[in-house]
Amino acid sequence: MENFRIGIPSKGRLAEVATELLGDAGMKFRRQDRSLFARVRDMPIDITFLRTDDIPVLCAEGAIDMGITGSDLVQEAEVDVETRMELGVGKCRLALCVPEDTDWKSVEDMKSCRVATSFPNVTKSYMVANGAKPHLVNLSGSVEVMISLGIADAIVDLVETGSTLAANRLKIFAEIGSYQTVLIQNKQNRQPELADRIVRRLEGVVIARDYSLLEYNIPREKLAAAEQITPGFNSPTINPLEDTDWCAVRAMVKRKEVIGVMEKLEELGASAILQTNIANCRL
Numbered sequence: 001m002e003n004f005r006i007g008i009p010s011k012g013r014l015a016e017v018a019t020e021l022l023g024d025a026g027m028k029f030r031r032q033d034r035s036l037f038a039r040v041r042d043m044p045i046d047i048t049f050l051r052t053d054d055i056p057v058l059c060a061e062g063a064i065d066m067g068i069t070g071s072d073l074v075q076e077a078e079v080d081v082e083t084r085m086e087l088g089v090g091k092c093r094l095a096l097c098v099p100e101d102t103d104w105k106s107v108e109d110m111k112s113c114r115v116a117t118s119f120p121n122v123t124k125s126y127m128v129a130n131g132a133k134p135h136l137v138n139l140s141g142s143v144e145v146m147i148s149l150g151i152a153d154a155i156v157d158l159v160e161t162g163s164t165l166a167a168n169r170l171k172i173f174a175e176i177g178s179y180q181t182v183l184i185q186n187k188q189n190r191q192p193e194l195a196d197r198i199v200r201r202l203e204g205v206v207i208a209r210d211y212s213l214l215e216y217n218i219p220r221e222k223l224a225a226a227e228q229i230t231p232g233f234n235s236p237t238i239n240p241l242e243d244t245d246w247c248a249v250r251a252m253v254k255r256k257e258v259i260g261v262m263e264k265l266e267e268l269g270a271s272a273i274l275q276t277n278i279a280n281c282r283l
């Protein structure tokens with residue numbers, strides 16, 4: 001049987017993200033200088049390096065079995081692929097943006113304005129659904145400068161921190177959607193067992209990146225309250241201590257909530273509160 005093929009971005013901001021994710025999930029490969037293929041060590045998988053925005057269509061057509069790309073590009077490509085999982089990285093929004101000093105009050109006001117974008121399909125659907133009929137100017141980058149160049153009245157582009165908008169004196173007028181990096185799969189699912197194994201491996205890494213392990217000691221009488229603070233992923237693990245009035249708790253906590261949770265536990269009377277980062281997990 002032919003090797004399973006995973007398409008990942010050859011360059012740009014998602015190239016390293018995808019390589020690192022696969023590597024952390026035990027799918028390591030070495031890319032020879034500018035080569036378009038690499039073989040995964042110890043698994044029947046070939047990695048193909050592609051343009052990020054070509055990955056949805058190439059996956060739909062079966063050139064690759066799976067792909068890593070942005071969910072914004074999947075929506076824009078209007079193709080039939082299955083999204084297997086969100087990878088928790090590359091988070092951004094797609095927004096309709098206008099000059100800071102605009103007079104428009106609603107999208108409907110923007111009747112026949114000129115909109116520059118590299119997302120013509122999503123833009124058109126969104127604006128038509130909101131009662132406007134824009135003239136689209138299709139571009140592949142540097143969209144934010146198009147208003148000052150005089151060829152557009154508004155733009156639809158990705159926003160992450162908002163610094164590119166601010167630098168061009170633009171502001172968000174309406175948000176069209178939120179996106180992130182996703183794992184997509186061809187609908188034929190040629191090798192379902194291998195595909196599921198890849199998904200499980202990536203899930204292990206994505207969940208581990210999102211959570212920390214918190215361990216602490218707590219008086220038994222406070223255990224119920226502590227469990228409310230750290231309910232764990234499924235449920236916390238409780239172990240007895242030599243002093244029978246106390247017990248030890250181990251629970252997974254969202255990384256971004258750890259500090260607040262530690263403070264609450266301390267207030268409740270917990271001691272020896274330790275945070276450990278998780279490299280990988282199977283739950």
Ligand SMILES: Nc1ncnc2c1ncn2[C@@H]1O[C@H](COP(=O)(O)OP(=O)(O)OP(=O)(O)O)[C@@H](O)[C@H]1O
Binds near residue numbers: 012015052053158
């Ligand atoms: N701030 C951001 N700007 C653009 N894309 C982002 C941002 N944050 C995350 N992404 C995701 O990255 C994808 C763009 O990936 P791409 O490989 O084209 O990288 P790039 O760095 O924009 O490359 P290029 O220089 O070719 O524009 C977007 O479709 C989106 O899913």
Ligand SMILES: O=P(O)(O)OC[C@H]1O[C@H](OP(=O)(O)OP(=O)(O)O)[C@H](O)[C@@H]1O
Binds near residue numbers: 141
């Ligand atoms: O909200 P921010 O954090 O400023 O990020 C958003 C900007 O980043 C991307 O551009 P990119 O760097 O990919 O350049 P490009 O226009 O050449 O694709 C995107 O197209 C926006 O312009």
Ligand SMILES: [Mg+2]
Binds near residue numbers: 141
């Ligand atoms: Mg870009």
